[in-house]
Amino acid sequence: MYGxxxxxxxGVTLKHFVDTYLDDIQWWGRRYYxxxxxxxxxxxxxxxxxxxxxxxxxxxxxxxxxxxxxxxYDEGADGKKEVRCTSCxxxxxxxxxxxxxxxxxxxxxxxxxxxxxxxFYIDADICMNCGFCAEYCPFDxxxxxxxxxxxxxxRNVFNMQKLLKPASYYRSIRPLNYQRNDEERKAKEAAKAxxxxxxxx
Amino acid sequence: MTxxxxxxxxxxxxxxxxxxxxxxxxxxxxxxVNKDRLxxxxxxxxxxxxxxxxxxxxxxxxxxxxxxxxxNAYKTxxxxxxxxxxxxxxxxxxxxxxxxxxxxxxxxxxxxxxxLYGIKFTNHPDLRRILMWEGFExxxxxxxxxxxxxxxxxxxxxxxxxxxxYVSAEDKxxxxxNLQFPQNFDPAKVTLDGEAPLYDTLQKYTTVDxxxxxxxxxxxxxxxxxxxxxxxxxxxxxxxxxxxxxxxxMGYLHxxxxxxGERNTFLQNMPYTDRLDYFNSxxxxxxxxxxxxxxxxxxxxxxxxxxxxxxxxxxxxxxHLILIGMLLNDLGAYFTPALYxxxxxxLILDIFEATSGTRMMCNYHRFGGVSRDLPEGVLEKIRxxxxxxxxxxxxxxxxxxxxxxxxxxxxxxxxxxxxxDAIKYSVTGPVLRAAGIPYDVRRAQPYGIYxxxxxxxxxRHGGDLYDNYLIRLDEIRQSIxxxxxxxxxxxxxxxxxxxxxxQVRVPAGxxxxxxxxxxxxxxxxxxxxxxxxxxxxxxxxxSFMNITALEKMCVGxxxxxxxxxxxxxxxxxxxxxR
Ligand code: SF4
Ligand code: SF4
Numbered sequence: 001m002y003g004x005x006x007x008x009x010x011g012v013t014l015k016h017f018v019d020t021y022l023d024d025i026q027w028w029g030r031r032y033y034x035x036x037x038x039x040x041x042x043x044x045x046x047x048x049x050x051x052x053x054x055x056x057x058x059x060x061x062x063x064x065x066x067x068x069x070x071x072x073y074d075e076g077a078d079g080k081k082e083v084r085c086t087s088c089x090x091x092x093x094x095x096x097x098x099x100x101x102x103x104x105x106x107x108x109x110x111x112x113x114x115x116x117x118x119x120f121y122i123d124a125d126i127c128m129n130c131g132f133c134a135e136y137c138p139f140d141x142x143x144x145x146x147x148x149x150x151x152x153x154x155r156n157v158f159n160m161q162k163l164l165k166p167a168s169y170y171r172s173i174r175p176l177n178y179q180r181n182d183e184e185r186k187a188k189e190a191a192k193a194x195x196x197x198x199x200x201x
Numbered sequence: 202m203t204x205x206x207x208x209x210x211x212x213x214x215x216x217x218x219x220x221x222x223x224x225x226x227x228x229x230x231x232x233x234v235n236k237d238r239l240x241x242x243x244x245x246x247x248x249x250x251x252x253x254x255x256x257x258x259x260x261x262x263x264x265x266x267x268x269x270x271x272x273n274a275y276k277t278x279x280x281x282x283x284x285x286x287x288x289x290x291x292x293x294x295x296x297x298x299x300x301x302x303x304x305x306x307x308x309x310x311x312x313x314x315x316x317l318y319g320i321k322f323t324n325h326p327d328l329r330r331i332l333m334w335e336g337f338e339x340x341x342x343x344x345x346x347x348x349x350x351x352x353x354x355x356x357x358x359x360x361x362x363x364x365x366x367y368v369s370a371e372d373k374x375x376x377x378x379n380l381q382f383p384q385n386f387d388p389a390k391v392t393l394d395g396e397a398p399l400y401d402t403l404q405k406y407t408t409v410d411x412x413x414x415x416x417x418x419x420x421x422x423x424x425x426x427x428x429x430x431x432x433x434x435x436x437x438x439x440x441x442x443x444x445x446x447x448x449x450x451m452g453y454l455h456x457x458x459x460x461x462g463e464r465n466t467f468l469q470n471m472p473y474t475d476r477l478d479y480f481n482s483x484x485x486x487x488x489x490x491x492x493x494x495x496x497x498x499x500x501x502x503x504x505x506x507x508x509x510x511x512x513x514x515x516x517x518x519x520x521h522l523i524l525i526g527m528l529l530n531d532l533g534a535y536f537t538p539a540l541y542x543x544x545x546x547x548l549i550l551d552i553f554e555a556t557s558g559t560r561m562m563c564n565y566h567r568f569g570g571v572s573r574d575l576p577e578g579v580l581e582k583i584r585x586x587x588x589x590x591x592x593x594x595x596x597x598x599x600x601x602x603x604x605x606x607x608x609x610x611x612x613x614x615x616x617x618x619x620x621x622d623a624i625k626y627s628v629t630g631p632v633l634r635a636a637g638i639p640y641d642v643r644r645a646q647p648y649g650i651y652x653x654x655x656x657x658x659x660x661r662h663g664g665d666l667y668d669n670y671l672i673r674l675d676e677i678r679q680s681i682x683x684x685x686x687x688x689x690x691x692x693x694x695x696x697x698x699x700x701x702x703x704q705v706r707v708p709a710g711x712x713x714x715x716x717x718x719x720x721x722x723x724x725x726x727x728x729x730x731x732x733x734x735x736x737x738x739x740x741x742x743x744s745f746m747n748i749t750a751l752e753k754m755c756v757g758x759x760x761x762x763x764x765x766x767x768x769x770x771x772x773x774x775x776x777x778x779r
Pocket of ligand 1 (some may be wrong): 084090102
């Protein structure tokens with residue numbers, strides 16, 4: 001019969017239409033604007049329309065999500081910012097579009113280079129969010145951010161002041177990575193201490 | 202697995218004494234052919250030795266003394282290919298005979314080499330620039346060509362570290378020292394008549410006299426036309442509604458990906474490959490890592506091999522889903538099917554995001570493995586998709602479209618291309634298989650661990666639009682089969698066989714890595730000189746190659762069919778224009 005195929009196809013459309021409401025009923029009141037509902041809508045069991053109403057609703061980003069990087073500082077005892085970066089320059093070398101600029105300085109008294117950079121720029125408009133800088137930084141000093149809402153009317157050239165964020169923020173967005181890094185660091189320090197002890201005795 | 206061993210069975214030197222010799226440079230393979238006998242050699246390779254599919258042609262600038270044109274041909278019956286080269290002194294005018302009469306698929310590639318390297322192909326039917334515009338000065342892939350804002354030949358750039366000064370591109374005055382104009386150049390007096398050669402060639406067609414006198418009109422489809430899925434243009438001559446002549450115009454999105462690639466270090470190229478066919482970064486990465494891993498002669502970690510297969514096949518599924526959805530958009534069923542297709546794609550992209558960090562620009566491969574392992578719960582999600590949800594989706598599309606009478610009457614019987622022509626024009630991928638040629642790199646020359654999986658090469662015989670639609674569903678089902686096996690077999694273990702290194706050492710030599718991307722054969726031809734940056738980085742982009750046959754496909758069809766043909770060709774401009 002001519003038109004059978006069309007009717008069959010419309011059946012699919014009808015099913016999609018009904019499914020949304022069925023899912024709505026099943027998840028009565030919890031399908032929208034609720035963490036569980038959003039998680040359900042991005043699971044494999046979701047039915048019907050599963051559009052997320054951005055910006056009212058936001059999909060949670062997974063831990064590995066990467067956007068323009070930031071620099072990490074540890075909070076020192078007297079509230080001092082202990083910047084982890086040592087200006088080793090690996091991130092600037094590995095960065096594919098070459099959007100990292102590092103300015104290093106010397107100690108005015110001793111004349112020797114200080115590890116902490118005086119300035120650190122990332123041209124966020126050029127940054128391709130590849131994640132290499134964070135991946136290859138030997139000090140976990142540069143980490144990919146989760147904040148993706150950075151649209152602005154100007155060029156986004158981030159300087160060090162803008163880039164620095166506390167380690168607690170790092171832990172809050174990437175708990176697993178933070179833990180792993182922390183353990184590695186502690187293990188390394190312990191090994192170093194053990195070695196120092198061994199050579200001292 | 203070097204090509205040297207593979208090509209040993211073929212003795213070109215014995216067949217053409219004095220005119221063909223083995224390429225003996227360390228790390229290189231294949232043959233060096235005398236320029237004057239190139240056409241003869243190429244004909245013999247095609248007719249006597251059976252290398253019917255010209256995979257790619259490209260140039261290499263061995264600054265300062267020679268230029269080389271590299272040809273790579275395969276048999277559609279499978280097996281290794283033959284690599285042969287022609288060397289010419291680097292003195293303008295550089296001329297090499299064209300192989301377009303033997304393999305018409307070389308037409309656009311030779312135009313590209315002319316455009317970017319300035320090598321003239323004698324006997325070429327239509328040698329115009331292709332990616333750059335007519336009137337452009339110079340040939341940008343030459344090693345001595347420098348663009349405005351030129352800083353240095355190789356990254357990392359010295360200005361960035363350690364005492365770098367931030368400089369933004371717009372602070373640099375383009376009219377200062379970095380820009381070169383021809384002598385006596387006055388911007389006010391420039392007239393751009395670059396379109397004239399295009400319209401001249403467009404007018405070279407022969408038509409059958411139907412007895413009725415009709416006017417022929419020229420229509421420019423694009424660059425801003427919804428059916429072209431980007432900035433692509435086709436200049437078309439119409440006789441009534443019938444296409445009598447067609448020339449694709451491209452390069453609107455050209456950024457000289459290959460020049461960027463030759464400045465990057467080997468690793469830095471990885472995220473750039475994401476931007477070629479931006480729907481399938483997961484498989485783009487693979488071709489490139491294959492080529493570099495061949496050069497480095499390293500093995501890939503076992504678990505990473507499985508992860509690569511899983512990601513590439515998921516990518517293929519979502520690519521084909523979008524293709525079907527957008528095809529329906531082009532046909533006028535506005536957005537309902539497209540959004541149905543996007544649903545499952547969304548779920549697949551969630552997996553990519555959780556694993557690699559982004560949805561589309563995955564940058565997932567590293568030499569010797571992949572960058573991250575699957576986070577907790579993701580393997581279960583993949584399992585759920587491939588065991589349950591995706592097979593249902595394929596069936597749903599079957600119900601939605603396959604028997605739809607309107608769809609069938611539009612699609613059936615409109616032949617895209619037949620098998621024989623498809624091979625001649627170097628068409629690969631689903632379009633070739635829909636025309637009855639069972640050529641799939643995963644089977645023809647298996648890479649990674651594809652030889653371990655049980656799957657069929659999807660095949661249709663009609664080569665019409667409808668078959669081109671059906672083959673996508675077939676391929677989705679085959680990919681699901683592969684995935685079901687892969688998620689069962691995936692072993693535990695490290696995800697990279699190498700230590701993480703931001704600067705890899707790549708021994709000198711050449712390598713060609715190719716994969717079966719969702720759109721066709723995607724290959725990377727990489728030359729290393731042992732330095733941190735590749736000397737040559739060439740992308741054999743399936744979209745670009747398949748578009749070579751566009752005129753052949755469209756002439757004689759209605760203008761409305763052009764839209765659908767372009768739809769099933771599945772071009773993506775990031776890759777086509779590079
Ligand atoms: S961020 Fe890391 S890689 Fe970059 S300079 Fe600082 S320590 Fe080195
Ligand atoms: S994410 Fe990539 S592009 Fe961005 S700053 Fe880091 S290395 Fe550079």
